[in-house]
Amino acid sequence: VRFEAALLEAAGADFAIAELEIEEPRENEVLVRVAATGICHSDLAVRAGDLELPTPVILGHEGAGVVEAVGARVTTVARGDHVVMSYASCGACRQCRSGRSTYCESKSDLNLSGHRGDGSTAYRRGEQTIYGHFVGQSSFGTLAIAHESAVIGVPKDLPFTALAPLGCGVLTGAGAVIEALRPPAGSVLAVTGVGAVGLSAVLAARVAGCATIIAVDVHESRLALAAELGATHTIDAREGDLSARLGEASGGRGLDFCVDTSGRPEVITAGFEALGIRGTEMVLGVSPAGSVLEFDPWSMLNRSVRGSRQGDVLPALFIPYLLELHAQGRFPFDRMITEFDSLAAINDAVAATERGDVVKAVLTL
Numbered sequence: 001v002r003f004e005a006a007l008l009e010a011a012g013a014d015f016a017i018a019e020l021e022i023e024e025p026r027e028n029e030v031l032v033r034v035a036a037t038g039i040c041h042s043d044l045a046v047r048a049g050d051l052e053l054p055t056p057v058i059l060g061h062e063g064a065g066v067v068e069a070v071g072a073r074v075t076t077v078a079r080g081d082h083v084v085m086s087y088a089s090c091g092a093c094r095q096c097r098s099g100r101s102t103y104c105e106s107k108s109d110l111n112l113s114g115h116r117g118d119g120s121t122a123y124r125r126g127e128q129t130i131y132g133h134f135v136g137q138s139s140f141g142t143l144a145i146a147h148e149s150a151v152i153g154v155p156k157d158l159p160f161t162a163l164a165p166l167g168c169g170v171l172t173g174a175g176a177v178i179e180a181l182r183p184p185a186g187s188v189l190a191v192t193g194v195g196a197v198g199l200s201a202v203l204a205a206r207v208a209g210c211a212t213i214i215a216v217d218v219h220e221s222r223l224a225l226a227a228e229l230g231a232t233h234t235i236d237a238r239e240g241d242l243s244a245r246l247g248e249a250s251g252g253r254g255l256d257f258c259v260d261t262s263g264r265p266e267v268i269t270a271g272f273e274a275l276g277i278r279g280t281e282m283v284l285g286v287s288p289a290g291s292v293l294e295f296d297p298w299s300m301l302n303r304s305v306r307g308s309r310q311g312d313v314l315p316a317l318f319i320p321y322l323l324e325l326h327a328q329g330r331f332p333f334d335r336m337i338t339e340f341d342s343l344a345a346i347n348d349a350v351a352a353t354e355r356g357d358v359v360k361a362v363l364t365l
C-alpha cells in the first residue's frame with residue numbers, strides 16, 4: 001500500500017514529504033491511519049544527530065488515528081477503533097511481567113533501533129529499505145505500523161489533535177507526579193522546565209493536591225501558561241540564584257519534590273540544593289551526552305534524586321484516566337497545543353518548537 005510520510009533522509013536534514021510503500025500488519029501489529037501527530041523532543045534529537053538511528057527514517061511518536069487493519073493475534077483493538085499510540089514493550093521480560101513496562105528490557109530494540117526485533121522494517125521506497133518503528137509507531141506518515149503494545153483504544157468523541165500528545169509528553173509529565181512521586185496533599189513541588197512535559201507535571205500536581213506549585217523556565221509565555229494551569233509561583237531561571245529563589249518560593253521549608261525536564265546539570269543541581277529534608281528530585285529531561293552531576297554524599301542521606309522513564313505508567317490504564325480527568329475539566333492539557341494543518345507543515349512546526357514559540361506542536365493530517 002502506498003502512503004505519504006515526512007521522511008528524515010539523514011541527520012541534520014529537513015523533513016521531506018515522500019511517497020513510500022507500507023506492508024500489511026504482522027500478527028502482533030496494527031495498521032493505523034494517522035489523523036494527528038505531536039512533535040516531541042526525541043524527534044528533534046534524532047534529527048540533530050544526538051540520538052542515532054539508521055536513515056532514511058520515519059520518526060514521530062505521538063500519533064492518534066483510526067485502526068485500518070490488525071494482525072492475526074491482536075485482541076486489544078479492532079478495525080475502526082480510535083487509538084492513541086505510545087511506546088512498545090515486550091510483555092515477557094521481568095520488568096513487563098511486574099507491571100513496569102516503561103522499563104522493558106527490550107525497550108531500545110523495540111523503540112529506538114529503527115526496525116523490528118528481527119531486523120526487518122514495514123517500509124520501502126522501491127528497493128530501498130526505509131527505517132521506522134520509532135517508539136513502536138513512526139507516526140509522521142498518513143499510515144503507521146504500530147506494535148500492539150503501543151496502541152491504546154480511546155473514546156470516539158474526542159478530537160485527534162488533542163489526543164495525539166497523550167502518548168509521550170503528557171503521559172510522562174503527569175505520570176512522574178501522579179504515579180512515580182505520589183506527592184501527599186499539601187506538598188511543595190517545583191517543575192524546572194515547563195514545556196509540554198513540565199506543564200503536564202504542573203497540571204498533575206494540581207490534581208494531586210499540591211499546595212505550592214513552582215514553575216521555572218526561561219520563556220515568559222510558558223511561565224504565564226503555567227500560572228494559568230495551576231502554578232502558584234513562577235521563576236525566570238535567568239534571574240538571580242535559582243536555588244535561593246526556589247527556597248524562597250517554598251516559604252523557607254524547602255521543596256518536597258522537584259521535577260526536572262530541562263536536563264541541564266546546573267538546573268538539576270539547583271533543584272537538588274533547594275530540596276527540604278526527605279525531599280526528592282526526579283530527573284526526566286534528556287541531558288547532553290557526557291553530562292555529570294556532582295553531589296556531596298552527605299546531602300544524599302536525607303534527600304534523594306531519581307529518574308523515571310515515561311513517568312512509570314502503564315499507558316493502557318493511565319491514558320484513559322487522564323481523559324477522564326480532562327472530561328471533568330481537571331486536566332486541560334489541550335491548552336498547550338498549537339495546531340499545524342498538514343504533514344507538509346512539519347518543518348515550520350519544528351522551527352517554531354525549537355524557537356520556543358509553541359509548547360506542543362501537533363500536525364493534523
Ligand SMILES: [Zn+2]
Pocket residue numbers: 040041042043061168169
Ligand atoms: Zn517523546
Ligand SMILES: [Zn+2]
Pocket residue numbers: 089090091092093094095096097101103104105106
Ligand atoms: Zn519487556
